Amino acid sequence: MSLHASSHDLAPKQRASLLLRLRVSPIILVLASLLALLILPPALFLIDVSLHVSNPDGTLGEFTFQYYKALFTERFFLPSLINTIIYSFGTAIVALFFGITQALIVERTNAPGRRWVFLGAIIALGIPNVLHVVSWLLILGRAGPVNDLISSSLGPDYNINVYSMWGMILIEGMNFVPLVFLLMSAVLKSQDASFEEASMMSGGRPLRTFWSISIRMGMPGILALLLLVFIRAFESFEVPALVGLAGNINVLTTNIYQSSRGRGFPKYGEAGAYAICLLLIVCVLIYLYNRLSRNAHKYQSITGKGYRPRVVDLGPLRWIGTGVLVLTFFLVTGLPILILIFASLQPFYDGLRPESFARFTSENYRLLLDAHSFHDAIGNTLLMGAATATAVIPLTAICAWLAARRAPGAWILDQLATSPLVFPAIVMSVAFLYVFVNMPIALYGTLLSLIIASTSRYLPYGMRYAYAGVLQIQKELEDASSSSGARQLTTFLRIVIPLLAPALIGGWLFVFLLSVQAVSLPLLLVGPGSEIVAVTLFDLWQNGQVTELAAMGVVWIALMTIVSGIFYYVTRRFQIS
Amino acid sequence: MLSIENLIKKYETRSGEPAGGAFDISLDVKRGELFTLLGPSGCGKTTTLRCIAGLETPNAGVIRLDGDAIFNGASGMSVPMYDRDIGMVFQSYAIWPHMTVFDNAAYPLRVQRHRRLAREEIEKRVVRVLEMVGLARYRGRSATQLSGGQQQRLALARALVREPKLLLLDEPLSNLDAQLREQMRVELKRIQSEWGVTTVYVTHDQAEAMAISDRIAVLSQGRLMQLGGAEEIYERPTSEFVASFIGRSNLLSGRLQEDVGDNEFSLVESSLGAVRCWFRVRASSGMKVKFLIRPENIHCSRSPLDGPNVFAGKVAARVYLGDVVEYALQLHDHAFIARCHPSVSLQPGEDVFVNLPPDRTIAICE
Numbered sequence: 052m053s054l055h056a057s058s059h060d061l062a063p064k065q066r067a068s069l070l071l072r073l074r075v076s077p078i079i080l081v082l083a084s085l086l087a088l089l090i091l092p093p094a095l096f097l098i099d100v101s102l103h104v105s106n107p108d109g110t111l112g113e114f115t116f117q118y119y120k121a122l123f124t125e126r127f128f129l130p131s132l133i134n135t136i137i138y139s140f141g142t143a144i145v146a147l148f149f150g151i152t153q154a155l156i157v158e159r160t161n162a163p164g165r166r167w168v169f170l171g172a173i174i175a176l177g178i179p180n181v182l183h184v185v186s187w188l189l190i191l192g193r194a195g196p197v198n199d200l201i202s203s204s205l206g207p208d209y210n211i212n213v214y215s216m217w218g219m220i221l222i223e224g225m226n227f228v229p230l231v232f233l234l235m236s237a238v239l240k241s242q243d244a245s246f247e248e249a250s251m252m253s254g255g256r257p258l259r260t261f262w263s264i265s266i267r268m269g270m271p272g273i274l275a276l277l278l279l280v281f282i283r284a285f286e287s288f289e290v291p292a293l294v295g296l297a298g299n300i301n302v303l304t305t306n307i308y309q310s311s312r313g314r315g316f317p318k319y320g321e322a323g324a325y326a327i328c329l330l331l332i333v334c335v336l337i338y339l340y341n342r343l344s345r346n347a348h349k350y351q352s353i354t355g356k357g358y359r360p361r362v363v364d365l366g367p368l369r370w371i372g373t374g375v376l377v378l379t380f381f382l383v384t385g386l387p388i389l390i391l392i393f394a395s396l397q398p399f400y401d402g403l404r405p406e407s408f409a410r411f412t413s414e415n416y417r418l419l420l421d422a423h424s425f426h427d428a429i430g431n432t433l434l435m436g437a438a439t440a441t442a443v444i445p446l447t448a449i450c451a452w453l454a455a456r457r458a459p460g461a462w463i464l465d466q467l468a469t470s471p472l473v474f475p476a477i478v479m480s481v482a483f484l485y486v487f488v489n490m491p492i493a494l495y496g497t498l499l500s501l502i503i504a505s506t507s508r509y510l511p512y513g514m515r516y517a518y519a520g521v522l523q524i525q526k527e528l529e530d531a532s533s534s535s536g537a538r539q540l541t542t543f544l545r546i547v548i549p550l551l552a553p554a555l556i557g558g559w560l561f562v563f564l565l566s567v568q569a570v571s572l573p574l575l576l577v578g579p580g581s582e583i584v585a586v587t588l589f590d591l592w593q594n595g596q597v598t599e600l601a602a603m604g605v606v607w608i609a610l611m612t613i614v615s616g617i618f619y620y621v622t623r624r625f626q627i628s
Numbered sequence: 629m630l631s632i633e634n635l636i637k638k639y640e641t642r643s644g645e646p647a648g649g650a651f652d653i654s655l656d657v658k659r660g661e662l663f664t665l666l667g668p669s670g671c672g673k674t675t676t677l678r679c680i681a682g683l684e685t686p687n688a689g690v691i692r693l694d695g696d697a698i699f700n701g702a703s704g705m706s707v708p709m710y711d712r713d714i715g716m717v718f719q720s721y722a723i724w725p726h727m728t729v730f731d732n733a734a735y736p737l738r739v740q741r742h743r744r745l746a747r748e749e750i751e752k753r754v755v756r757v758l759e760m761v762g763l764a765r766y767r768g769r770s771a772t773q774l775s776g777g778q779q780q781r782l783a784l785a786r787a788l789v790r791e792p793k794l795l796l797l798d799e800p801l802s803n804l805d806a807q808l809r810e811q812m813r814v815e816l817k818r819i820q821s822e823w824g825v826t827t828v829y830v831t832h833d834q835a836e837a838m839a840i841s842d843r844i845a846v847l848s849q850g851r852l853m854q855l856g857g858a859e860e861i862y863e864r865p866t867s868e869f870v871a872s873f874i875g876r877s878n879l880l881s882g883r884l885q886e887d888v889g890d891n892e893f894s895l896v897e898s899s900l901g902a903v904r905c906w907f908r909v910r911a912s913s914g915m916k917v918k919f920l921i922r923p924e925n926i927h928c929s930r931s932p933l934d935g936p937n938v939f940a941g942k943v944a945a946r947v948y949l950g951d952v953v954e955y956a957l958q959l960h961d962h963a964f965i966a967r968c969h970p971s972v973s974l975q976p977g978e979d980v981f982v983n984l985p986p987d988r989t990i991a992i993c994e
Contacts, residue, residue, distance in 0.1 A: 248683055249722035251709045252796075253736035253786065260710075263739075267726050 075460035082450055083460075086467040089507040093474075093482030097330075100485055101323030118324035127306070128325075135302040138219050138291070139284035143277045145224025149379050150231025151273070157232075158239040160365050162372030168232065171380040173619045175229035177611030178387070179568035179585050180289045182604040185592055186387035187222045188213060188293065189394055189601075196403040214298030223290040227280050228383045234279075238272045257363070275344040282336045286329070286475030288571035293592060303329045304477045304571070311481050311575060319485065326478040334473045388608065395601035415602035424582065425603065429610075431498055432583040436567035439505045440559045443513040448555055451517035452547055456526070465514070472511040476571040479508055484575045496578020504576055505566045512565060513558050520554025521547070553625030560618035564611065629826045630657040630680065630794055635689035636701075637675050650675045650686075651850040657828060658842075662820050664829045666837040667847035668873065673830045676847070677796055680828060681716055682709030694793055715787030715825075716796040719803065721779045723771045723786075730767040732782055733758055736790045757785045760819060777808050784816070788823060795820070795827040801836065813840055834874045838862065846870050864908060864990055868918060871992070877920040878964045884915045884991075893986050900960055903984065904936045905991040918992045925988035926966040928955065928974060929981050937984040943974045957982065 101119070104112030122128045157165040191197050191213035198210045212218070246268060250260040291305045301309075303325060310322035365372055394400045396411045419425050450468050453461035471479070483504040487495040494500045524547065532542040548555075570585045577586050584607055591600035635653045640646060650672035657663040665673035678684040679699070680691060688701035693714070698707040715736075724732055734754045737745050745753075758764040761781035766774070774782060780800060787795055800816070801809045817840045820827050831837050837844050838858040846853045846861060846869075854861055854870045865871040868879065882898030888907045895902045896917055905919045927933065941959035948970070955974060957964040959982065966982065974980055 243720060243722065245718040245720050245722035246724060248681075248709075249716070249718055249724075249783075249786070250735070250739075251683075252681060252714060252716040253739060254710050254713075254741075254790065255735070255739040256710050256741070259739050263735075264724060268724065270726075 076458065078449075079453060079458060079460050079464065082446070082453075083463050083467060085446070086450070086464065086510070089503070089510070090467060090470055092486045093479060093507070096485040096489070097323055097326055097478070097482040100319050101327050103320065105318065105320040115320075118320040119327075121321065122324055122328060127301070131301045131303055131306050134216070134295075134300055135285060135304075137216060138223070138295075138300075138302055139281045141216070141220030142223040142227065142284040143280040145220060146227035146231045146280050147273070147277055149225070149228045149383065151235050153228070153232045153376060153379055154235035154239055156372045156376055158236050160363050160369060160372050162365060162369045162376060164373055165376060168376055168380065169619070171384050172229040172233055173615045174388075174608075174612050175384045176564060176618075177568075177615035178384075178608055179570070179588065179604075179611075180226060180287075181293070181568075181570050181585055181588050181592070182391065182608065183226050183387055184222055184289050184293045185588070185597075185600065185604070186391050187225070189390045189400065189597070190386065191218065191221075194400065194402045199402050199404070212298070214294055214300075216300060218298070219290050219294045219300065222294060223284055223287060225383050226290070227283065228379070230283075231276060231280060234276055235272075238269065238276075242268065271343060271346045275340060275346075278336065278340045278343060282333060282340060285336065286333060286477070288475075288477050288574075289589075292571075293589075303332075304475060307477050307481055308571075308574075311484065322481050326475075326481050329475055330473055330478055333475055337473055388605075391601045391604050391608070393601075394598055395605050397598050400597045400601070415598050416606075419599065419602050419606065424587075427580075428582045428584050428587045429607075431581060432567050432585070435498060435501050435505065435573075435583060436563040438502045439509060439566045440513075440562040442502070442506045443509050443562050444517070444555050444559045447510060447513035447517045447558070448548070448551060449543075451514055452521050452543065452551075455518055455521040456529075465518075468514045469511045471508055474508070476508065476569060477574075479504065480572050480575045483507075487576065496576070496581060498581040501573050501576055501581060501583065504572055505569065508569075508572055509562045509566055512562055516554050516558030516561065517551065520551045520558075523554075524550050553621065557618065557622045557625070560614060560621065564615055564618060567611070629659040629661075629694060630828070631655075631690075631692045632676070632680070633690040633692075635676065635679060635686050635691065637672075637679055637684060637686045639675075648672065648675065649850050650679065650847075653689075653847075653850075653852050655845055655852065655855060657826060659826055660824045661842045662817070662827045662829060662840060664831060664837045664841035664844045665847060666831060666834060666844050666874075667853075668832055670849075671847040672850035673832075673847050674798060675850075677798055677828060677830050680794070681714055681796055682707065682712050713790075713792050714794045714796060715790070715792035717780075717783045717787050717798065717800045719799045721783040721803070723774065723779045723782055725770070725772045727771060728767065729758070729763055729769050729771060729774070729782055730754060732771055733785045733789055736786060740790065753789060757789045760788075760822070761785045776804055777812060780804065780812060781815075784819065788819075788825065791823075791825070793826065795825045797827060797829045799831055800829075801831070802833075809836075816840065838874075846873065848873070862922075863988075865920070866908060866992065867994055868920075868992060871920045871990075875922060876965065877922050878926075878962075879918055879920045880962060881916065881918045884911055884913055884917050886913050887911070894991075896991060900939060900962060903989060904986040905989045906987055907991045907993075909993065911991070911993050915993060918994070919989055920992065921984050921989045923954070923965045923967040924952070925985060926957075926964065926968075927983040927985070928957075928966050928968050928972055929983075930974065930978070931981065933981045933983045935983060936986055937989065939982055939984075941980055941982060943976050943978045943980050946974065946976055955980075 100111065102114060102116070104115050104117070106112050153168055156162050157168050189195055191211065193210070201209050201211065242265075247260055247264050250264045255263065286304060288304045288308070291302045292308060295302060296305055307322050307325045307329065310318045310325060393403070395415050396413065397407060398410055398412050398414060401407065447468055450461070450464040454465040474482070483500070487500050528550065529542050529546055532546045537545065567583075568585055570589050573583055573586050574589065577583060584603070588600055588604060591603070633654050635650055638646060638649045648670050653672070653676055665676055667673045675684065679686045682698070685706060686699060686701060689699070690697060690701065691699040693712065697705060698712055699705065724735075727735070734750055737750045737753060755764060755767075758767060761784055763778060763781055763785065766778065771779070771782065780803075783800070797816075801812055804812060813836060829837075829841065841858060843855065843857055844861055845855045848869050854866050861870060862875055865874065871877045871879065880898050880900060880903075882896040882903065885895045885897055885902070887910075888894035889910045890908070892907055893904055894907060896905050896919055903919065905917075911917065932938070939959050941957050941964070943955055944958050944963070945956040947954040951970070952967045953970050953973070955966045955968065957966055957980060964982070
């Protein structure tokens with residue numbers, strides 16, 4: 052009888068808690084609207100502008116499908132798409148070839164000094180893409196040392212033209228080698244050695260084991276990596292703009308750039324339609340990538356405890372391994388930096404000739420240090436990077452925590468914060484351009500507009516760091532705080548944030564590094580007074596001021612190497628994945 | 629079948645300090661035997677196993693398989709692991725996720741160099757081994773769809789399919805839950821004796837070792853402490869370590885009163901009084917010795933007992949476990965643990981007489 056009564060008493064309480072559970076907390080509503088405010092306007096403007104006639108004065112006319120129709124009827128779109136695919140695929144092959152070779156030698160052999168490759172990869176992380184491209188153009192360009200060598204040995208009629216498809220592929224491929232190396236070495240590190248040992252114990256010789264076990268088990272990971280580089284090249288801008296446009300090779304990203312900043316008035320509708328197409332393609336590719344990498348993880352998940360990767364003793368051959376590492380480091384990082392340093396010490400650049408060694412000068416650096424514009428650009432860039440990272444990290448920390456702990460309705464935060472990933476940088480740049488130009492407040496061209504755009508752009512990166520960090524924290528640690536009587540906010544501030552700090556610091560530095568070297572996002576948004584380094588470097592190249600560019604680049608690389616060094620230290624020290 | 633002589637494998641930490649390994653291990657494994665390396669973690673049992681497999685290169689020593697040296701530290705000779713004809717089951721099973729159950733088990737036959745097998749022959753042998761472990765109906769399944777216990781069976785099938793001279797098992801049951809573990813223990817023993825394959829088994833679980841082994845080698849800190857059958861090791865431990873690692877025991881120290889020969893009894897003077905102990909090896913008068921007695925070998929009684937080694941004491945505490953009752957006893961200054969049949973019912977605070985049977989009171993001279 053008493054049992055009956057008590058269960059009756061419980062029922063209304065349960066009903067109340069169900070209602071409570073369904074109710075979304077106000078914090079989530081606030082966060083969701085904040086994220087929506089950052090992400091939705093550019094997306095909506097983009098769709099809007101691609102569906103209306105753009106007038107010469109920048110206003111929108113009546114509804115139309117003409118820009119989409121034009122994409123499929125004009126003979127420009129298809130060749131660009133094919134170019135983009137060839138270029139992206141080639142890039143992925145080049146990057147994977149060098150990156151995987153490096154990772155295999157570093158993680159699986161005893162080549163002396165192999166750990167230093169990480170340092171090289173970290174330096175490379177701090178070099179803005181635009182500088183990387185420029186230095187390769189200095190090496191392989193018409194006046195460069197490679198062409199000098201070829202024409203002096205084979206005759207004046209022989210030379211190579213870097214402003215071509217193979218030039219684009221080579222340069223962009225080299226650019227992605229450090230990324231591939233870092234990701235691949237993480238994959239190799241997490242492979243359980245006993246899979247290979249089991250093959251050896253079954254009588255499989257080393258080559259057979261490598262082929263049947265190591266490569267086959269690594270395949271999903273390698274394919275995912277291939278697709279990742281493919282996507283990144285697909286939406287890349289620097290190489291297509293600096294190499295492709297000069298050689299009349301158009302890809303989708305440069306089409307968008309030219310439509311919105313071409314001769315005459317900007318063709319917003321055309322750019323919008325191109326941008327939407329690119330966005331849709333990237334969506335599909337990212338969907339494929341997620342499926343592939345989940346597959347790769349499925350393979351990784353069957354590992355036992357106490358695994359360690361298998362290291363192959365190369366014997367006397369190990370020095371060849373070291374040689375390969377040194378050579379790739381030299382190609383990927385050393386050579387570009389050396390040519391920049393060389394060019395920065397010249398009054399004008401015409402390749403590596405005997406006479407050029409007689410005219411070393413520090414004039415470029417003197418001019419640079421005196422120039423106000425240079426100081427402004429550096430100040431602006433550091434401010435923008437710091438502000439972006441400082442906005443992104445706390446926001447994503449809360450979102451990631453709520454999402455990882457499955458707070459009701461928090462999935463929407465996860466979706467919103469990761470959605471900018473499908474926007475290629477140049478698409479986002481165009482979209483924000485519309486937003487700022489059409490805003491009642493004069494934001495266009497200000498540093499604040501740059502900060503807003505890059506905050507939106509780098510949300511997914513912050514999210515990834517914070518989410519991984521939260522998953523590493525055991526739920527019990529928080530429950531213990533709650534059962535000690537702490538409210539949710541107290542638990543978050545006193546328990547979650549301190550435990551999450553290393554991941555957040557790593558994420559902050561990562562977002563900082565990415566945002567300060569981006570060219571394509573700020574390119575359409577900068578105005579007088581908001582110059583930033585990467586865009587200034589881009590402009591200097593367009594103006595042919597090679598030696599000033601080189602000097603500025605050298606100073607900037609030195610600065611960024613310090614930041615990326617700290618980043619590396621933090622991630623190593625606290626073992627952030 | 630397998631003989632190891634003076635095997636040494638040292639590990640060092642990054643700062644150069646020694647960190648585990650095996651020091652001077654010698655042992656012989658007989659044909660068809662299930663031989664267990666038993667010890668706590670870090671005792672060198674896995675190191676020894678990996679040296680036999682060829683996954684580690686020892687610093688010194690000789691390893692012979694079926695009379696032929698597969699490793700010789702003096703000449704630097706080492707047969708590569710894939711030519712040793714040894715099957716191995718890994719702790720993590722290492723079932724290749726990109727292959728089916730059949731492909732996993734067929735792999736050792738397919739990679740053979742010296743004798744190419746016909747498809748039908750491979751089919752026949754793989755089916756046979758899969759039937760033996762009860763996986764024949766899963767042959768087409770992807771290895772990722774197997775449960776832990778099934779993965780373990782498959783790992784065993786893969787290790788046995790080419791009928792190796794030697795089978796190595798590295799803590800094969802440690803990743804299974806308790807119930808499955810006992811089931812697999814029986815299964816493992818059945819398959820091993822059916823195939824008659826000589827087996828070296830590594831575990832840290834003494835109950836597991838005693839249940840399945842023909843002989844056990846107890847290792848500690850890289851050294852071989854004792855080698856023998858389960859009974860011998862439990863009943864007649866030769867060191868304090870073995871006595872306390874395997875089962876529980878009451879340990880006391882004292883001084884030997886007279887010279888004693890191999891397998892003889894003698895009196896040891898301790899704080900408890902003179903205790904008659906069994907000596908495995910000869911020892912001389914005046915030596916400091918320790919002696920031990922297992923809790924279940926102590927006879928307890930309320931009334932005075934006859935015979936040697938009878939002492940009086942008090943019951944300090946009593947734990948009723950159903951099949952036995954465990955008593956904490958106070959004999960002079962020593963705390964003893966005794967396990968008695970429930971029919972002997974003593975209460976805390978009661979006076980008690982205990983008898984330590986001399987043939988169960990084992991002297992240890994270290």
